[in-house]
Amino acid sequence: MxxxxxxxxxxxxxxxxxxxxxxxxxxxxxxxxxxxxxxxxxxxxxxxxxxAPVKKAATARKAAEAAEAKAAVTRGAPSTRRKVPAVKPESRTALVRRARRINRELAEVYPYAHPELDFENSFQLIVATVLSAQTTDLRVNQTTPALFAKYPTPEDLAAADPQEVEEILRPCGFFRAKTKSVMGLSKALVDNHGGEVPGRLEDLVKLPGVGRKTAFVVLGNAFGRPGITVDTHFQRLVRRWRWTEATDPDKIEAAVGALFPKSEWTMLSHHVIFHGRRICHARKPACGACPIAPLCPAFGEGETDPEKARKLLKYEKGGFPGQRLKPPQSYLDAGGIPAPPLGAAG
Ligand code: SF4
Incomplete structure (x- = not known):
């Protein structure tokens, strides 16, 4: 007082x-x-x-200052706060151009991008693709030679002893479910398609264990029909590149498909998946060694130091930037993409 x-x-x-x-x-x-x-x-x-009144007065003064600051910002007066750089909105045209440029750059980096599953015909491709769920292509490639040596045709696999197939598929994980899928798939091919893999999306997706992703792999790589393969790498990368914000694979497929001519879809999928496997990893993308860094809005999500980033690159079958990548002979024999339909040749 x-x-x-x-x-x-x-x-x-x-x-x-x-x-x-x-x-x-x-x-x-x-x-x-x-x-x-x-x-x-x-x-x-x-x-x-x-x-109490002093405290109230201080609170009221602070509130008034905050309101004034807000009003000043609204009026366009310079703010004393540090400005966060705004993300520049990208027009549809600019997005299409950037997306296509990324694909062109990736095509230079991975000139022989190809499906990394080993196969010699459409039956082997569809079976290998079903087996690749929840495991690596490398693991599948180590497993399928024994499978196809013992059961070379859909008829052979459909009539196999499930326990014997399970033993062969054990290294792929989920081997019981996968045995059921590939045997059911083979039976459906025999019963409904004369032992041939159908070349239409609507027929493929009705086969046991075959979804749109598997169907597009088969259509694109065994039948030369364009398709976008939305696997885990594809989903991650196209969101990093802000090609789409969708999370549902079907919506991603539609959104990305609208950015490219249909004829580019299959190779686009290979480029993106190659890049996701070798450089733009899920946890530690190697941004400092990334050839498309200037086009990527997510640059900096991973290691940006070039030396450290180089150590994150993954060497897999097919190599990585700088190497001439050599696809499997079976793929070259098929003429690459667009390829003469392997299905037509059996
Ligand atoms: S800059 Fe980084 S986040 Fe962008 S594509 Fe390259 S590795 Fe991926």
Whole structure:
């Protein structure tokens, strides 16, 4: 109370006791409400009762300053806060151009991008693709030679002893479910398609264990029909590149397909998947060694130091940038993509 009264005097100047007293009355609401307490115990009540209005005043002042700052920003006045660089909105035309340029750059980096599953005909490709779920292509390639040596045709696999097939497929993981799928698939090929792999999407997706992803792998690589393979790498990369924000594979397929001519779909899928496997990894993308870094909005999500980034590159079958990648002979024999339909040759 004493401090407050002095302060009031100081602010108003020594112009008389009445003014000081008036200021005291205004600044002490408790006194106004209960004058009796003012005369009986002013010293006791003061610290508690005066703290609240001061605190309220400070809060109100802060709120007013914040409101003023907000209003200033709204009016376009310069803000004292550090500016966060805004993401420049990209027009549809610019997005299409950037997406196609990324694909062209990747085509230079991975000139022989190809399906990394080993196969010699459409039956082997569809079986290998079904087996590749939840495991690596390398693991599948280590497993399928024994499988196809013992069961070279859909008829052979459809009539196999499931336990023997399970033993062969054990290294691929989920071997019971995968045995069921490939045997069911073989049986459906024999029963409904004369032992041949059909070349139409609508027929392929009806086969046991075959979804759109597998169907497009088969259509693109065994029949030369364009298709986008939306696997885990493809999903991750196209979101990093802001080609789409969709998370559903079918929506991703539609969104990305709309950015490219149909004729480029299959090779686009290979380029993206090659890049995802070798450089733009899920956890540690090697941004500092990435050939498309200038086109990538996600640059910096991974290691940007060139030396450290180079150590993150993965060497797999087919190599990585700088190497001439050599696809399997069976793929070259088929003429690459677009290829004479392997299905037509059996
Ligand atoms: S710059 Fe980084 S995030 Fe972008 S594509 Fe390259 S590795 Fe992936």
């Amino acid at each position: 004493v401090v407050r009264r002095d302060s009031a005097v100081g602010e108003q100047g020594p112009t008389g006791a009445n003014k000081t007293a008036k200021a005291t009355k205004v600044s002490d609401p408790s006194a106004a409400e209960n004058p009796a307490r003012k005369t009986t115990a002013p010293a006791k009540a003061a610290p508690v009762r005066k703290a």
